[in-house]
Amino acid sequence: GAVVSQHPSRVICKSGTSVKIECRSLDFQATTMFWYRQFPKQSLMLMATSNEGSKATYEQGVEKDKFLINHASLTLSTLTVTSAHPEDSSFYICSAISQGLEEKLFFGSGTQLSVL
Amino acid sequence: DAKTTQPNSMESNEEEPVHLPCNHSTISGTDYIHWYRQLPSQGPEYVIHGLTSNVNNRMASLAIAEDRKSSTLILHRATLRDAAVYYCILRDRGSGNTPLVFGKGTRLSVIA
Numbered sequence: 001g002a003v004v005s006q007h008p009s010r011v012i013c014k015s016g017t018s019v020k021i022e023c024r025s026l027d028f029q030a031t032t033m034f035w036y037r038q039f040p041k042q043s044l045m046l047m048a049t050s051n052e053g054s055k056a057t058y059e060q061g062v063e064k065d066k067f068l069i070n071h072a073s074l075t076l077s078t079l080t081v082t083s084a085h086p087e088d089s090s091f092y093i094c095s096a097i098s099q100g101l102e103e104k105l106f107f108g109s110g111t112q113l114s115v116l
Numbered sequence: 117d118a119k120t121t122q123p124n125s126m127e128s129n130e131e132e133p134v135h136l137p138c139n140h141s142t143i144s145g146t147d148y149i150h151w152y153r154q155l156p157s158q159g160p161e162y163v164i165h166g167l168t169s170n171v172n173n174r175m176a177s178l179a180i181a182e183d184r185k186s187s188t189l190i191l192h193r194a195t196l197r198d199a200a201v202y203y204c205i206l207r208d209r210g211s212g213n214t215p216l217v218f219g220k221g222t223r224l225s226v227i228a
Contacts, residue, residue, distance in 0.1 A: 006159070032213040043203075044160070044218040093159045097213055105152075105216050107159030 003027055004096050006108025013084055014116055021079045021111045023094030029074035030096035034105075035067075038091040050077040084115045120204045125223040128194045136189040136222050138204030143184050146209040151178065151189045152216070153200040160203065160218075163189065167209075199226045 003026040013019050023033055031052045036044040048069055049057040056069035066088075068080040077096075081088055094108040121139040128134040140149065151163040164171055164178045166187075171178040177190040191198055203221040207214075 004159075034215040036218075043220050044154075046215050046217065049215060091157075095159070095215065104162045104165075107161065110157065110159045112157070 004030075004094065004106045004108045006094050006111055008111060009109060010112045010114075012114045012116065015085050016083055018080055018082045019084055019113060021081075021092055021094070021113075023077045023079070023096070023108050025075045025096045025098070025106075028096075028098040030077075030098065031074060032097050033071060033077040034095040035069065035077075035079050036093045036095065038093060038110075044093060047079075081113065084113070086115045089113055089115045120206060120219055122202070122204050122219065122222045124220065125225065127225045127227060128191075130196060130226055130228050131193050134191040134194045134198070134224065134226075136191075136202050136204075136224065137186065138188070139186045140204070140206055141185045143206055144208070147206040148209060149178065149180060149184075149187045150205045150207050150216070151176070151202060152205065152218075153202045154221070155197075155200045160216075163202070165207075194224075194226045196226050196228060199224055 005024045005026050007022050033050040035047045037047050038044045046059050047062045050069045050071040052071045052074050058064045066082055071077040091110050091112050093110045095105045148165050148167050150165040152160040153163050154160040164173055164176050166178045179188045201221040201223050203218050205216055
């Protein structure tokens with residue numbers, strides 16, 4: 001089946017630094033990828049939709065200048081948390097759609113971000 | 117997306133069947149019923165989906181009520197590795213490149 005690889009799985013950073021999270025579709029091309037955020041004991045919240053070759057679409061309340069999304073190829077989307085603060089500490093998850101298998105979404109294993 | 121209602125939590129003994137219910141009284145004729153699950157510290161994974169007829173795969177079975185206003189995910193023999201949050205999600209047939217919208221799901225605990 002289709003595989004989505006997400007790196008790193010865990011990152012600890014100091015407040016004010018930027019962190020980049022990568023999401024790769026390993027055996028399929030993904031024109032669309034999604035980024036979610038999940039706080040402890042809560043459900044996944046959609047942050048943005050990443051489209052290859054165009055600007056990402058952000059959900060209401062998500063700061064596009066803080067959460068930079070780049071989808072430069074059909075297999076890679078990146079989320080950069082800029083000037084991270086402790087309140088940005090969360091579990092970030094990416095998801096991708098495989099062409100021809102639109103009824104299923106495939107998810108990365110998630111990135112646990114801890115900002116000190 | 118039409119809303120689904122699931123119990124917050126359920127508990128099962130290991131190696132016994134588990135029936136996870138989901139109510140979706142406002143389902144439309146073109147909504148597929150999807151189930152995903154999220155193991156601790158992992159991203160969600162696809163479990164099963166269906167439209168009208170019951171569905172079986174290697175992971176689980178999906179029983180859909182005749183009026184489609186409810187469905188049940190069946191794990192035939194729960195194992196400790198099945199402990200996860202199970203999400204029931206409606207997704208329109210023509211959703212194409214749209215994301216999944218997650219509710220709170222049901223947290224399944226499996227007791228050895």
